[in-house]
Every structure is written in structure tokens, then in C-alpha cells.
Amino acid sequence: MSTVQATDLSQRVQRDLTDSYDEELEMELDDRDLDPETLLPSPTRSEQEKEARRQYFHELFRLQAELVKLQDWVVHTGHKVVILFEGRDAAGKGGVIKRIAQRLNPRVCRVAALPAPNDRERTQWYFQRYVSHLPAAGEIVLFDRSWYNRAGVERVMGFCTDAQYEEFFQTVPEFERMLVRSGIQLIKYWFSISDEEQNARFLSRIHDPLKQWKLSPMDLESRRRWEEYTRAKEIMLERTHIPEARWWVVQGVDKKRARLNCIHHLLQQMPYVEVERPVIALPEREYHDDYVRRPVPPEIIVPEVF
Template identity: 70%
Template sequence: MAKSTPTLQHDNELMRRVHRELIDEYDEELEMEREDWEHVEAGQPARPVEDDTSRASRNRYFKELFRLQGELVKMHDWIVESGHRMVILFEGRDAAGKGGAIKRITQRLNPRVARVTALPAPSSREKTQWYFQRYIAHLPAAGEMVLFDRSWYNRAGVERVMGFCSDAEYEEFFRTVPEFEKMLVRSGIQVIKYWFSIPDEEQEFRFRCRINDPLKQWKLSPMDLESRKRWELYTKAKEVMFERTHIPEAPWWVVQGADKKKGRLNCIAHLLSQVKYSEVERPTIKLPPRVHHPDYQREPIPAEMIVPEIY
């Protein structure tokens, strides 16, 4: 039976509202991204970039980001459907872009399936456990992917450079970690390891941006500032880590992160290439009509419970 004119008008208006809502949502996300496209002097208001070249580059970035995120949703569906298990490690210097890449990867995925794990410093009890013990609890079950924002490789990096582990503990880590990762792979967990690389000058620039941005100063810890002084020691630690843990079962992949936008896109594209996923057929979703009961009556909400509408 053909729909009546009022019903068609209602459906059309509903779809227009849905489209506007989607556009508003994307606009809000674009505003969140804007900080990466502007250079703001300390104490000065943000200024939109009007240069045609910058605007075209921005448009290309978002077009490609949305396309790749669409593929991530397909991969996400396949992981759930197939029961695949995947662990993705994100390592790199402070301000190298790990968090930004993780955010864009998980932005449109179900957080119960694509979980982010960022463990704090170990507690006094955890320090007495087997080193890998606290990470094991966060490994994926069937149909899950876990993204580690820093991982067990803390021992090869910050713990080594800052003297938080002994030489014996450091050597034991390197004896254990290849076998630990091989064991994960043998059990059916795919392990992907990313190192985000940035030049010395770019890290200094990003640190200065954080120092001058009140909304980002929380990202700078005393440990970050101390690591800045020990740049060369971190470089040596990274080189040793690559040499001793770059194994066929779980190789390292280096993301060039001097340009944050390109680094994110390259990381996502590479991640997609590492999973042999296929699109999962979804049934057509039909919204059922709401059931109306003649005796239903909605109770009024007391005025003192309502949040003041100041906007």
C-alpha cells in the first residue's frame, strides 16, 4: 500500500533531520581536528587556515580518513563474525602521535570490541609479579581487538632509560618477550607492533605547543620532560629493542610521524592490509513501530530536577 502524503512528508523530514545530525556530528569532529591545522601563538585566539593549498590538503585528509574508517568498520565486523583475535601495540617517543592514531582507528568502532588499554605505572604488588602478568588480563577474547597505548615494551624503553629496572631484569625481558609473542601467535592472536618515529625538532615543537596550550598541559608529565633530556639514550634503547625483538611472528613496523595526518593515514592503511577481512553481509534493519497503550500516562518531571537551560 502506497504511503499517504503526510506520511511521506514526515519520512522525508525525518531523513533530512538524520542527515543534518550526521553533518553536525562530522562538523564537531572536524572542529576537534582543527587544532592540528592551526599554529596559534600563545595568548592569541585560534585562527582558521584560509590558504587554498591548506584547505585542499585538509579536504583530502578528511575524505581519505572517512574512507579508511569505513574499511575499519568492515574489518571490525569481520573480526566479530570470525572470532579473530588481534593485539596492536603502539610505541614511540612522547608526542610521536600514538594517541592520535589510536583515536582515529577506534573512533567509529564498538568500544566493547575494539578496546584501548593504557596501563598506569605498576603498583607495588604488580612490581612483585611476573613482568607480563598484568598485561595478560587485557588480551583479547574471540571477536576482539586490543590496542595497547604503550605496552610491555616499557621495560625496553622508559624503564631502561630511567633506571626503573635492573640489568638482570632488562636481559630477562629480552630473553622472554620473543617467546611470549610467539606463544600469543601460536594461540591464534595476531600481534602487530607499531613504532611512531618523529625527528628531534618535531618533538620539541609539539612539547612547546603543549606548554602553551592550557587544554593540553596535562599531557606533559615530569617524566616526559626528563625523557626530552635523554633523547640519545632513548634512541639507543629503541635500536636495541628493534634488534632483539623484530621477529617474523611479530615484526616491528615504523610509522613516519613527522606529519601527524600522513602518519595516521599510513598507519590505518597498513593495519587494514595486515588483516585478510571481507565484508560481512548485514540484514536490512527495520525500525519497529512503537507500541501505544491507551492507559499510558507520562508523569511530569519536577522542575527542580531539570538542568537549567543556559544555552
């Protein structure tokens, strides 16, 4: 590796680490008028980088406000939505899912992130364990990976037979058409990143103790089999891109732009309007002469260390 390549890789890893700190800050900010730069200044950022960061937070909060309006419309109309998020390891799927669900009611918008199938589930119809997570009226389900595991990791890692793989492609278009005919809107996103960017993100996770848990042996093996995953992805997109459930590719090399672009696109997929909310009035607190608050036993109080 040349000096220039090493410097570029180092900068990519540092950028990813910095983005991870911003991600934690995003989780804490609730007031859209707050300026993130005043909360977490960085003397190493250029003015251009600072302005891009401010613009990112401004747009993120604006889009999240629209997501709340979308949520109200989904509940009001009884709409049913399934959104699939697929992509390579470290492509940014979890990040955008977190931003979509962050300010929504978890009873309306929930995330389905299924583990590897157990012994019993392996004997079931392949789609069976996903069906129980489908939405009822007024619900949004975000699948952090989905039934497309069979077309990706299972195919590449040899967890399914050639016959099972081919059966999947024969079944999945009709399965998705059935979902759409039943009244479920199905939206499918593929997050695309470059070879170099995935390498940098993996190195970032290796050097960040708070993120090392994200690297599983399967993730590391996927890095080695980059080309095999590429071939599997190309076949998957070609054979499962149907009019009733199209694939949408999100360019994910820049995490923050990917989040904004995906959320913006998602909002365009539904004809939502702002639902008028009833005026909320806080009732007067009742007081009763016979009520006496009992003291809390000191032995069950958490020590005030801070």
C-alpha cells in the same frame, strides 16, 4: 639560535596548535560529505594547504569506513587482534589510536593504556598485568604503550635492573610467539619523529592550556635524554623484531600522514571482507490506553542556561 631557526620553530609550534584544533573538529564530524573547510575556514592557509586538509579528511573518513568493515569481519570470524603502539612522547600514538577507535564499537575495539605498576604488580611476573587485557574471540585491543615499557622508559630511567632488562629480552620473543600460537594476531607499530619535531610539539603543549596536562615530569625528562631513548629504541627493535611479530615503523613527523599511513597499513594486515548485514526494520511503537507519562519533578531538571 639563529633568526631562521627561531622562525622555523615558531612555525612548527603554530602548525601543531592548528593541527590540535583540527583534531577537535575531526571528533565532531560524522557526515563524510561535509566539507571541514566550510566549518572552520582559515584565511592564513594557502590553497595548497586547504586542498591537503580536504584530502586528509576525505581519506580519513574512507579509511574509517573500512575499519568498520574490518570490525564486522573480526566479530563474524572470531578473530583476535592485539596492536601495540610505541614511540617517543608526543610521537602521535594517541592520535592514531583515537582515529582507529573513534567510529568502532567499544565492546569490540578497546584501548588498554596501563598506568605505572603498583606495589603489588611490581612483584608479579612482568607480563602478568598485560595478559588480562588480551582479547577474546571477536575483539581488537589497542595498547597505548605496552610491555615494551621495560625496553624503553624503565631502562632509560633506571626503573629496572640490568638482570630484569636482559630477562625481558629473553622472554618477550617467546611470550609473543605464545600469543600468536594461541590464535592472537600481534601487530607492533613504532612511531618515529625527529628531535626537532618533538621539541616543537612539547613547546606547543606548553603554550596550549588544553594540552598542558599531557606534559608530565617524565615527559620533560625524556626530552633531556633523547639520545639514551634512541639507543634503547635501536636495541629494542633489533632484539624483538621476530617473524611472528614484526615491528613496523611509522614516519610520524607529519601527524596527519602518519595516521592515514598507519590505518591504511593496518587494514592490509588482515584478509577482511565486507560482512553482509541483515536488513534492519524499525518495529512499530506500541501504544497503551492505560499508560500515562508522569511529569518530571522540576527540582531535578538541569537548568537550561544555553
